[in-house]
Amino acid sequence: MKAAIHRHVLTTNGRSIIGNPDFEQLKITQSACTTRYLEEPRTTEERESGYKDINEKDMKLINTYFNRSDPVRLQREVIFKIIWHFGFRGREWLRGFDKNSVIFSICPTSGLQYVDLKKTQLSKCTNYKKPNERKCIVMFEKPEDEQCPFKLMKKYIDLRPATVICLFPKPLK
Numbered sequence: 001m002k003a004a005i006h007r008h009v010l011t012t013n014g015r016s017i018i019g020n021p022d023f024e025q026l027k028i029t030q031s032a033c034t035t036r037y038l039e040e041p042r043t044t045e046e047r048e049s050g051y052k053d054i055n056e057k058d059m060k061l062i063n064t065y066f067n068r069s070d071p072v073r074l075q076r077e078v079i080f081k082i083i084w085h086f087g088f089r090g091r092e093w094l095r096g097f098d099k100n101s102v103i104f105s106i107c108p109t110s111g112l113q114y115v116d117l118k119k120t121q122l123s124k125c126t127n128y129k130k131p132n133e134r135k136c137i138v139m140f141e142k143p144e145d146e147q148c149p150f151k152l153m154k155k156y157i158d159l160r161p162a163t164v165i166c167l168f169p170k171p172l173k
Contacts, residue, residue, distance in 0.1 A: 002030055054084075063147050071159070071171035078156045079168065081149045085139045086117060097167040102157060107140070115139040115153045 017023040066077035103116040116138045141150030
């Protein structure tokens, strides 16, 4: 917020608010407001939940975009599902994935198939606050769902050229 105000004042008046003694009161007020906001009581759920889930209506809109009609949309859906299911912050780790990073397995207890990623990449991206409560993060199949993430990954891996090593090559038209 401070950077946005700084840019606005700099472009309109040609004055910098950063390090300028004329704007010392702004710095004090902004610091006090930030401190007050951080000290406000929050529920345990608000503190630990992070971002809210994507609601059902928005997820339907996302799935209508990802109709798997062409290679570009298929690849974008795979990237979205990996980020969403595995909790990656962004796409910075996806470049390092190759075809051997994706593991297809069957759960011995439920018999459902699932997709897992090699733990070396996953451990770099996932921050565990309580290591003794570490949970296994995988993409389980949903046989009744037409947007099944397992079927999506299987289809994507099968359609990729066998000669290409990286997981996300530039799609051919």
